[in-house]
Amino acid sequence: MSKEVLYGLYDDENDLFAAIEKAKAARLDIMDVYTPFPVHGLDDVMELSESRLHIAGFVYGALGTLTALGVMTWVFTRDWPIIFGGKPYFSFPAFVPITFELTVLFAAVGMVVTFYVVCGLGPFGSGATILDDRITDDKFCLAFDTTGMSQIDVEKYSAFFDGTGAEVNRKTI
Amino acid sequence: MEQQFTFTGKQKTFFLALMALGAICLVLTYIGDTATPHHERFWTNFLHNSVFFTGISFIGLYWLAAHTIGYSGWHIGFKRIVEAMTLFLPIGLILLLVIVAGLYGGWHHLYHWAQEGITDPTHPNYDKIIAGKSGLLNKTTYTAVTVFVLLAWAAIAYFMRRASVAEDTEGGLKNYKKLKLWAAILLPVGAFSSAFCIWLWVMSIDSHWYSTMFAWYTSASWLVSAMCILTLVILYLRSQGYMGHLNKHHLHDLGKYIFAFSIFWTYVWFSQFMLIWYANVGEETIYFKNRMDHFPVLFYGNILINFVLPFFVLIRNSTKWKAGSLTFIAVVVLFGHWIDFFQMIKPSIWAGLKHHAEHAAHDAGHHGPEIADFMMGFHFPGLLEVGTFLGFLGLFLYFVFSRLAKASLVPVNDPYLYESLNHRA
Numbered sequence: 339m340s341k342e343v344l345y346g347l348y349d350d351e352n353d354l355f356a357a358i359e360k361a362k363a364a365r366l367d368i369m370d371v372y373t374p375f376p377v378h379g380l381d382d383v384m385e386l387s388e389s390r391l392h393i394a395g396f397v398y399g400a401l402g403t404l405t406a407l408g409v410m411t412w413v414f415t416r417d418w419p420i421i422f423g424g425k426p427y428f429s430f431p432a433f434v435p436i437t438f439e440l441t442v443l444f445a446a447v448g449m450v451v452t453f454y455v456v457c458g459l460g461p462f463g464s465g466a467t468i469l470d471d472r473i474t475d476d477k478f479c480l481a482f483d484t485t486g487m488s489q490i491d492v493e494k495y496s497a498f499f500d501g502t503g504a505e506v507n508r509k510t511i
Numbered sequence: 512m513e514q515q516f517t518f519t520g521k522q523k524t525f526f527l528a529l530m531a532l533g534a535i536c537l538v539l540t541y542i543g544d545t546a547t548p549h550h551e552r553f554w555t556n557f558l559h560n561s562v563f564f565t566g567i568s569f570i571g572l573y574w575l576a577a578h579t580i581g582y583s584g585w586h587i588g589f590k591r592i593v594e595a596m597t598l599f600l601p602i603g604l605i606l607l608l609v610i611v612a613g614l615y616g617g618w619h620h621l622y623h624w625a626q627e628g629i630t631d632p633t634h635p636n637y638d639k640i641i642a643g644k645s646g647l648l649n650k651t652t653y654t655a656v657t658v659f660v661l662l663a664w665a666a667i668a669y670f671m672r673r674a675s676v677a678e679d680t681e682g683g684l685k686n687y688k689k690l691k692l693w694a695a696i697l698l699p700v701g702a703f704s705s706a707f708c709i710w711l712w713v714m715s716i717d718s719h720w721y722s723t724m725f726a727w728y729t730s731a732s733w734l735v736s737a738m739c740i741l742t743l744v745i746l747y748l749r750s751q752g753y754m755g756h757l758n759k760h761h762l763h764d765l766g767k768y769i770f771a772f773s774i775f776w777t778y779v780w781f782s783q784f785m786l787i788w789y790a791n792v793g794e795e796t797i798y799f800k801n802r803m804d805h806f807p808v809l810f811y812g813n814i815l816i817n818f819v820l821p822f823f824v825l826i827r828n829s830t831k832w833k834a835g836s837l838t839f840i841a842v843v844v845l846f847g848h849w850i851d852f853f854q855m856i857k858p859s860i861w862a863g864l865k866h867h868a869e870h871a872a873h874d875a876g877h878h879g880p881e882i883a884d885f886m887m888g889f890h891f892p893g894l895l896e897v898g899t900f901l902g903f904l905g906l907f908l909y910f911v912f913s914r915l916a917k918a919s920l921v922p923v924n925d926p927y928l929y930e931s932l933n934h935r936a
Contacts, residue, residue, distance in 0.1 A: 379935040388828070396826070423791065431785050 341511050343369065344495050345469055345481040346504030351377050354478040357502045358383050361480070366498060369483040372473045391456075395449045402444025406437040467511045480504070512928075514920040516753060518912045526909035533902005536895045540888070547864060552888045554619035555856050556896055558610055560903040562712050563852050565603030565661070566705075566733035567740060567907070571596035572668050573701050574737065576694035579671075584930030585764060587922060588757050592744050594675060595914040596737065597668035599907055604661040607712070611654050623718040623863060624648035641718050648718060653711050660704040667697045675922060682924045705730060713852070716859045720798045724783035729855070731776040732848045735817070738768045739845035744911065746834055746841075753920055759832045760934050766831025769844060770821060776848075777818040801862045802854065806890055809854040816847035849900055853892055861889045 348354045354371065361368055371384065381389070414420070415427045425432065454460045473479045482495050499506045541553040571593045578586050586593070613619040620626075623641065628634025630642040641648060671693045678686035706726035714725045722728075742765045748754045787795045802810045821844050830836035861882070868882040887893040892900075922928060 392828070423789065425789075431781075431788050434781060434785070 340485075341483055342485045342487075343469060343481050343509050343511055344484045344492065344506070345479050345509070346499045346502065346506050347470060347472065348478040348480070348502075348504055349476070351380075351478055353503050354480060355379075355383060357480050357499075357504065360502065361498060364498060366482065366495065369481045372469065372479040372481065374474055374476055374478070377478075391449060391453060394452050395445045398448030399441045399445035401448075402441040403437055405444070406440035407433060410436065469509055469511070470507065484508075512756070512921050512923050514753060514756075516748070516912075516915050516920050518916040522912060523909070526905040526912070529901050529905025530909065531902075532898050533900075533905060536898030536902060540895045540899070544888075546883065546886055549620045551620065551860050551864060552886075552895075554610075554613070554621055555860050556888070556899045557606075558621060558712070559852055559856050560899055561603065561606035561610065562709075563733075563736070563849055564599065564903050564907045565607065566709075566729065567737045568596055568599040568603055568668075569664055569701065569705060570730065570733040570737045571741070572600070572664060572671070572697060573705075574734070575671065576697040576701070579690050579694035580698060582927075584927035585761065585934045587925045587927045587931035588761060588934070589741075589745055589754065590675070590922060590925075591915060591918060591920050592741060592748075592911070594668075594672050595911045596740070598672060598914045599910045600661060600665035600668050602906070602910060604658070604665060607657050607661065610712075611657055614650050614653060621860065622648075622653075622715055624715060625650060625653075638718075644718070647710070648715050656704075656707050656711055660708055663700065663704070664697075667693050667700075671697075675925075676918045678924045679919055679922060680924075684926065687926055713855050716856060717798055719794060722783050722787070722795075722798075724779055724786070727779045728776070728783055729852075731772060731779050732851050735769060735772045735776055736845055736848040738765060738772065739841040739848075740907075741765065742769065742837055742841045743845070744908075746838055748920075749834075756921065756932055758934065761931075762834070762837060763832035764934075766825055766837055766840075769837075769840065770825040770831060773818060773821040773825075773844065777814070780814075780818075798859075802858050805861070805884070806854060806858045808891060809850065809858070813847070813851055813854055817844060817851060820844070820847075850892070853896070857889045861886065 346357065348357065351373065354373070354377075358368065358371065368384070371380065373380070410433045411428060414429075419427045421427070422429075422432070455462045468474065469479060469481060470477065484492050484495060487495075496506065537553065537557065540556055541550055544550060544552045546552070575586075575590065575593050575597065578590075610619070610621070614622070614625050623629070623638075624645070626636050628636040629638050630645045631637055632642075646652075671690055674686040674689040674693070678690075709726050709729045710721075713729065714721060742762070745754060745757065745762070745765070749757070784799060787799060799810075821840055824836060824840050825831050830840075865882045885891075888896055925931075
């Protein structure tokens with residue numbers, strides 16, 4: 339199903355913040371905001387619930403810790419015990435650097451993959467179209483969904499952009 | 512925007528009471544301690560706390576310089592507190608001068624290398640290894656480094672503070688440029704000179720031993736402690752109605768500092784440990800063998816309190832900015848790093864005493880005091896140590912608060928003030 343989208347482009351994130359506050363005060367339904375890079379404080383203003391990505395990250399990290407410790411312990415005490423430099427088979431300090439590396443690796447790769455899946459990016463893409471190519475470069479976008487709205491309502495939304503310094507466009511996606 | 516802090520009589524009385532407690536504890540340690548031959552418990556406590564708080568003051572200066580050079584804006588809202596912390600450096604010099612005076616007066620036996628005849632091959636005290644290191648480990652170098660380095664730090668701290676306060680009334684960019692200049696001078700000078708200081712003050716207690724990681728490790732310990740004190744002072748001032756211009760993101764960033772540098776501390780601690788453990792060279796391993804065999808509570812407790820605890824408490828988003836969790840972790844970790852310095856100093860002194868007592872037992876006619884396998888104040892901080900710590904903390908905070916009252920809490924003309932007021936994480 340296609341959507342009629344009315345959107346405004348801003349040059350600066352501070353203008354975007356001001357526009358969001360104004361739209362919230364006027365009780366307009368914001369479809370979404372798009373920015374070329376992560377903007378601090380945007381999720382607060384948009385009243386989004388806290389991301390759960392970091393919880394996934396902790397779980398992946400813990401998985402990495404267990405994998406590294408488990409594999410090294412099994413290899414060096416059961417599968418192929420070798421004495422290195424007179425140290426015991428299970429020599430924990432020697433395992434720490436590798437455990438650390440695997441924890442970081444699992445957490446980082448796991449979070450990137452999860453993020454891509456959740457956002458429908460890359461090979462997991464949903465085929466969503468980009469409203470305006472410049473959003474991926476230097477423009478900040480505030481978008482309203484105007485599908486099926488009456489002419490009066492659409493004008494109300496258009497009028498909102500007046501005086502906020504936006505470049506206004508309409509697009510069917 | 513101007514905000515004036517008043518150092519109330521109640522606060523003064525409280526800090527003076529802490530100082531009195533510390534003084535009483537020091538006196539009691541000096542006269543009451545019969546277990547060690549040369550008042551070692553008193554002198555190690557004095558050295559431990561002097562080095563700990565002087566280092567916190569220095570690392571505050573280093574932190575300030577690094578932020579000034581890095582075009583940082585977020586810290587401007589509370590940089591007056593860090594400035595006040597750096598002004599403790601002259602007191603640190605006085606405290607360490609007592610140790611220096613003790614070297615010449617023979618008051619303490621903290622440093623093996625300071626013994627009479629240690630470099631003289633005909634003397635019974637002769638030690639070949641220390642003789643080879645005597646170019647660095649001698650009284651003149653110790654005195655010169657302590658005096659000149661601390662004077663240089665204190666001078667730079669004074670000049671940076673003066674430029675910062677002058678900015679309040681004069682405005683313009685003149686004083687900001689001065690701050691940049693002093694910061695640029697301090698960064699290399701402070702980094703190298705602090706390494707020399709810590710080698711002489713603490714590492715040389717184990718005169719035969721050395722570690723190239725030692726200066727990193729202690730600096731990280733100081734940095735975490737300084738962040739904890741800074742956070743606690745900010746939270747206290749906020750509870751008294753000051754610092755209203757700071758928001759949760761400032762606190763969040765301080766929480767991140769404590770979290771990140773607790774991990775960094777663990778990283779350098781472990782780097783030092785693992786290289787020595789792996790190579791297993793006797794003269795290096797002795798340092799950790801002594802601690803692991805005779806001081807297991809301190810040795811393993813150090814890791815628990817300074818890594819495991821802050822890691823799991825601060826890993827959550829909200830615990831990094833909520834006042835309750837921040838206060839808890841800052842208090843515990845500050846004490847934890849005080850324990851860290853405790854276990855750098857005490858086990859070495861104890862091992863020296865033990866070694867000496869065993870030798871004396873061999874030679875007929877020589878009977879020093881028996882050195883026990885568990886000694887309060889060496890294997891674990893006793894009430895006297897905690898009291899001494901509180902005394903030094905009172906001294907430090909008295910100084911910080913009195914300097915804080917001498918200028919506006921907000922540097923009103925700092926070019927980055929607006930950025931700090933609008934700080935978002």
